Amino acid sequence: MAFKHDLFAQFARVGKALSNGNRLELLEYLAQGERSVEQLSTVAGLTVANTSQHLQQLRHAGMVTSRKEGLKVYYRISGDDIIILLDALRSVAERHVTDVQYLVNTYLTVKDNLEPIPRAELLERARDGLITVLDVRPAEEYASGHVSGAVNVPLKDLEKWIKKLDKNQEIVAYCRGPHCVLAFDAVARLREKGIKARRMEDGYPEWKTAGLPVEESHSGT
Amino acid sequence: MAFKHDLFAQFARVGKALSNGNRLELLEYLAQGERSVEQLSTVAGLTVANTSQHLQQLRHAGMVTSRKEGLKVYYRISGDDIIILLDALRSVAERHVTDVQYLVNTYLTVKDNLEPIPRAELLERARDGLITVLDVRPAEEYASGHVSGAVNVPLKDLEKWIKKLDKNQEIVAYCRGPHCVLAFDAVARLREKGIKARRMEDGYPEWKTAGLPVEESHSGT
DNA sequence: TTATTATTCAATAGATTAATTGATTACTAG
DNA sequence: CTAGTAATCAATTAATCTATTGAATAATAA
CATH class of the missing domain: 1.10.10.10 (Winged helix-like DNA-binding domain superfamily/Winged helix DNA-binding domain)
Incomplete structure (x- = not known):
């Protein structure tokens, strides 16, 4: 024993x-x-x-x-198994710890349907040019790795960016993970301006771990 | 923040x-x-x-x-998400904590090829009647739930059971989880007697969580 | 009611953990 | 060599955690 x-x-x-x-x-x-x-x-x-x-x-x-x-x-x-472990932890907490449910509902839920768009669907529609993928993390995080084809617009630059945006374009925003506020915030603000916006399921680490296409900096710095 | x-x-x-x-x-x-x-x-x-x-x-x-x-x-x-979390934890520990690797190698490895048989493969071959599925947990754990069609032979009864066994029959043993010693032990002993035996991947909770067929006691006691 | 059993509660002592502070090490640039 | 920077180390305090002990509670049976 x-x-x-x-x-x-x-x-x-x-x-x-x-x-x-x-x-x-x-x-x-x-x-x-x-x-x-x-x-x-x-x-x-x-x-x-x-x-x-x-x-x-x-x-x-x-x-x-x-x-x-x-x-x-x-x-x-x-290793990627760490990301899987962290997601398992988050998801257990979200499902079983009532305080987490409260926090998530209070801070993260925008009124409408906030069903995030699944990764597979996003990939398909982005390939067809139907949507713009928006990375709302700070520039340096974007620089060290991001979803292939994503545009980086940190939250503080969002208003400026919205102005020169075709309002018919559909946006999908993502950030650090399933509970990262940045993407929630961005989607809420985009919708206020009448732009069709959704949140991507999870965040960059999960996207990368799923083996989906990314662009990474391999430079020393 | x-x-x-x-x-x-x-x-x-x-x-x-x-x-x-x-x-x-x-x-x-x-x-x-x-x-x-x-x-x-x-x-x-x-x-x-x-x-x-x-x-x-x-x-x-x-x-x-x-x-x-x-x-x-x-x-x-x-919930089943707890089992997923526990497996993620185990698997991170096994991959990254050297002491775990040492323990596993010291106590759990039988010399030969101990590649466990994947659940899907087991299911298929058991349906075709090619193998006997062996549950080596104590009787009461078996009683509260087990893999559909599995035979319960607690370790202490194994020798007795081996005697009345067709030596050409292939055995697949399982117990509580990926690091549970019981199945390792059983496989080693069966092989000593010249019986073809393998270990099932993971254990009962993972089998059940994967949605594969189980028999459970739904009685009050 | 009283005794019995399964579990929880409450108080405690010893061990472990978290954050702070200031010193120390390793490296780089001048 | 000296100064400056990034990170680590070492010592400390307060807080938290673990296991033990014995008492208290709740349900059952006699």
Whole structure:
């Protein structure tokens, strides 16, 4: 029985990595692509030292790897299975934790039908030129990797972009994941202007993990 | 940003539920079917009070539900998505935590080709009567639910059962999950006796979650 | 009513975790 | 070599978690 006990203890190490909100947030950003410690600390609103410590815990649990280049240390998700795990976690939380349901309903639901468009359908219709795919993440996240053919319009530039837009064009927006507010926000604003807009199912990491076409920066920086 | 923070904090509640080896073990047993607190405490080797507390934590995280019947309180997994989450966790641990790889290689690998037989293939060949499906879990776990058509032979009865077995018959054994030792053990022993035996991919909960045919006790007890 | 059983509750001690602070290391540029 | 930057390390405190113990509750049976 020692084996069983040891094995569950090891599984729990991965569970522990997922047991802290700040670490989950770091993982969400890492799911977008490789990031330095400083970038992560800024975006997650943590001190550099604290971020570094969380990242080391994630590394011990095997969820991220790191490489040093010059002064900087870059961390990245250690495999697509991590993204699958994170989505499974999110989806369990959304289905069974009532507070999550409340949060999602309060902050993320736009009145209308907000059925997101499935990836397969999006792909097909984008190929036919029927829709414009909109990436509403910050420029640097777009730069490190995005859905093939997507246009990058960070939220702050959205109003400007809308002006020079053919109002008959249908838009599909995406961002970091199923609960990322950016795409919800963008869709709401587009609809206000009378533009036909929907949200893409999930976000960039899931798209990429599904093996669908992406454009990635392979440059050193 | 408060929303994002709150949301990650809620996801972390599910992560916390997965952050303790004893809770993961309880979840594995619950994945087989409904169980009382006492049954769980026995099989997990914990005191009843401790088991009860862990179960309450799991309930707060939305992963299990409970019902009272007479003196007993029965707990059960709150949905198939929990099983998917547990498998995702196991598979991340197996791929990225070296200690898990070591444990698995040390305790679970039988020398030969131990490629488990995929569920789809098993189903097909069992229908054609080419193989016997063997459930090596304890009788009571078998009783509460098992793969349709499977024969229950707990490990301790295996030797006896082998004797009255047609040696040309091919056997496929399964138990609680991908890392459950029972099926590994059974396959090894069957092979020693010159019987063609393989292990089924994963275990009963995954089979059931995949929507494949099962026989379940729907009786009150 | 009383005794018995299954579970939960409450209080506790020891262990672990999270965030902060300031020092230290590793690397680069001048 | 020196200064500056990015990250890590080490020490600390407060908070949280785990397992244990014994008492309390709820349902059943005598």
